Amino acid sequence: MNLYIEGAKVLNAVKQKKSSVKTLVYSSQYDNKKQLLALVCETLRYGSYLSDIADQVDLLKTEHLLKYDNSLAEVLLFDFLIGKKGLVRAGRLKQTMTRHKTDIQKAYQKICEEAGVTSLSEVMDDQDISLPRYVRVNLIKTTVEAVISTLESEWEYVVSPATNMKRFRKTIKEFEKHHFTRDLHLPDVLVFPPGTDFHDHELMLKGEIILQDKASCFPAHILNPTEGSVVIDCCAAPGNKTSHVASLMKNHGKIFAFDKDGRRMATLQELTSVAGVNLCHHQMSGLSKIDPSCSGSGIVSRMNKFTDDDDSSAADRLESLSNFQALILEQAMKFPNVKTIVYSTCSIHSQENEEVVENVYEKYQDMFDLCNIMPDWPIRGIEGYEHSDHFLRMTPETSLTNGFFIACFKRKDNVKSNRKNDVDLNAEEESNMASKAKKSKKHKKSKLKEEESNVQDDDDEIVNIDEIDYNDSHIGAKVENDTDLCVDVEGVKKVKKHKRKHEEDNENKTTDNDCHFPSKKHKHKHKNKNDS
Numbered sequence: 001m002n003l004y005i006e007g008a009k010v011l012n013a014v015k016q017k018k019s020s021v022k023t024l025v026y027s028s029q030y031d032n033k034k035q036l037l038a039l040v041c042e043t044l045r046y047g048s049y050l051s052d053i054a055d056q057v058d059l060l061k062t063e064h065l066l067k068y069d070n071s072l073a074e075v076l077l078f079d080f081l082i083g084k085k086g087l088v089r090a091g092r093l094k095q096t097m098t099r100h101k102t103d104i105q106k107a108y109q110k111i112c113e114e115a116g117v118t119s120l121s122e123v124m125d126d127q128d129i130s131l132p133r134y135v136r137v138n139l140i141k142t143t144v145e146a147v148i149s150t151l152e153s154e155w156e157y158v159v160s161p162a163t164n165m166k167r168f169r170k171t172i173k174e175f176e177k178h179h180f181t182r183d184l185h186l187p188d189v190l191v192f193p194p195g196t197d198f199h200d201h202e203l204m205l206k207g208e209i210i211l212q213d214k215a216s217c218f219p220a221h222i223l224n225p226t227e228g229s230v231v232i233d234c235c236a237a238p239g240n241k242t243s244h245v246a247s248l249m250k251n252h253g254k255i256f257a258f259d260k261d262g263r264r265m266a267t268l269q270e271l272t273s274v275a276g277v278n279l280c281h282h283q284m285s286g287l288s289k290i291d292p293s294c295s296g297s298g299i300v301s302r303m304n305k306f307t308d309d310d311d312s313s314a315a316d317r318l319e320s321l322s323n324f325q326a327l328i329l330e331q332a333m334k335f336p337n338v339k340t341i342v343y344s345t346c347s348i349h350s351q352e353n354e355e356v357v358e359n360v361y362e363k364y365q366d367m368f369d370l371c372n373i374m375p376d377w378p379i380r381g382i383e384g385y386e387h388s389d390h391f392l393r394m395t396p397e398t399s400l401t402n403g404f405f406i407a408c409f410k411r412k413d414n415v416k417s418n419r420k421n422d423v424d425l426n427a428e429e430e431s432n433m434a435s436k437a438k439k440s441k442k443h444k445k446s447k448l449k450e451e452e453s454n455v456q457d458d459d460d461e462i463v464n465i466d467e468i469d470y471n472d473s474h475i476g477a478k479v480e481n482d483t484d485l486c487v488d489v490e491g492v493k494k495v496k497k498h499k500r501k502h503e504e505d506n507e508n509k510t511t512d513n514d515c516h517f518p519s520k521k522h523k524h525k526h527k528n529k530n531d532s
């Protein structure tokens with residue numbers, strides 16, 4: 001089977017909007033899906049230029065082998081001109097292209113000259129959004145000041161004068177390669193130029209810093225757990241947010257980390273262990289029949305716009321994802337002593353965000369309030385939803401992060417539940433959860449092994465390009481338990497605690513439903529154009 005013929009078939013079907021690139025590539029008979037996906041995506045990226053070159057050279061009219069197939073000409077031109085290895089195993093198609101080599105190169109040069117570049121990849125690089133490298137300081141092991149001081153031997157710390165996001169963006173855009181600064185919004189996050197490589201850095205290896213996109217650092221801050229809190233991380237693996245919550249709790253309190261995927265859970269255990277987290281109980285959860293992934297449509301990838309599903313099967317998928325997300329959010333609301341719930345996704349789709357939150361809120365508004373988180377954050381939920389103003393959105397263009405969505409609920413004062421069944425059910429659930437956690441601790445290793453062999457590999461259908469996992473996403477509902485309730489591994493115990501001074505201080509700082517970020521008078525609205 002020929003790569004280019006298959007590539008052209010997929011490309012034609014995509015152009016006719018028959019299905020998404022991913023679906024078409026997976027249903028192709030061509031063995032090397034990764035290679036096929038890369039070829040189609042790259043050809044789409046350079047599409048208009050390649051089509052221009054084919055026109056200028058008159059390839060379609062002069063070469064019967066191309067059968068008036070513009071897509072075939074484009075995939076061939078891509079590998080002929082731009083692809084790293086040139087045309088591979090193209091047989092007679094290669095001879096066809098080679099016959100026109102001089103004309104093709106002339107046309108390519110002309111286009112480059114017109115664009116003022118020496119190669120078309122320069123044009124593409126300008127169009128790609130590269131996000132800064134965000135580094136989260138692990139407060140369990142060190143302090144932000146200590147990390148800055150260590151890093152100053154290699155990088156230059158820049159004190160940003162920015163007081164708003166626009167200026168902060170400017171500071172970062174003007175960064176030189178060796179610059180870094182503190183994040184404007186999150187006190188434990190440092191910002192470096194895109195592509196800064198920390199993977200082998202000693203601070204990384206010691207677990208003192210963690211590479212985590214800024215957007216995904218917001219949920220833990222919005223949850224704002226005090227030391228000693230009890231937190232349930234519902235979809236926890238691979239554990240970045242779990243370890244962040246532990247860091248904010250200074251390793252004091254309890255975290256129940258749930259995930260249904262044994263392999264990812266093993267990663268969570270490794271990650272939290274390197275980070276020195278020792279308050280975490282890991283648990284495989286039930287609900288395993290529901291499609292686990294969110295669309296991950298907010299994750300910045302050069303290929304995203306070409307691989308994003310926008311066909312009807314994707315609509316079905318979005319629907320089942322949002323059903324799952326609503327289910328898990330409702331589940332969190334049913335815990336009778338849960339005080340704060342943070343819901344986040346790295347999807348840009350309103351079906352997984354505003355719709356999920358508003359539908360669940362409608363059912364539970366007698367018990368929970370929607371918090372007005374970070375009132376001064378300029379990008380709110382999609383307009384047209386009743387509570388858009390209460391939601392946070394992030395986009396690569398505005399916040400220089402992956403696309404992200406966050407909502408936060410707080411239990412109304414003195415309202416436990418007006419639904420008898422919920423309370424009964426929850427006492428049982430909490431008890432189950434606690435005893436499962438105990439069991440899990442005892443049999444952690446054997447259970448993991450067993451689950452790993454049983455678990456369906458969610459990533460089976462994922463093809464990575466440049467190591468990007470398109471399906472990675474955050475269906476994270478985090479639950480901070482009422483401080484009056486201690487969910488212990490022995491079982492559910494109600495323990496009246498004296499509120500500690502720092503908790504009272506914290507309460508005094510927090511007004512109504514506003515979370516702990518400083519509020520500003522002016523609110524701006526932004527309609528997210530990316531939403532579909």
Ligand SMILES: C[S@@+](CC[C@H](N)C(=O)[O-])C[C@H]1O[C@@H](n2cnc3c(N)ncnc32)[C@H](O)[C@@H]1O
Pocket residue numbers: 216234235236237238239240241242258259260261264285286287288289290291292293472473474475476
């Ligand atoms: C995007 S990931 C979570 C990322 C994680 N919060 C972090 O910050 O590292 C979503 C997780 O949900 C898990 N998941 C999916 N369905 C689940 C279910 N029914 N119960 C528990 N976890 C589930 C998946 O296995 C996956 O690890």
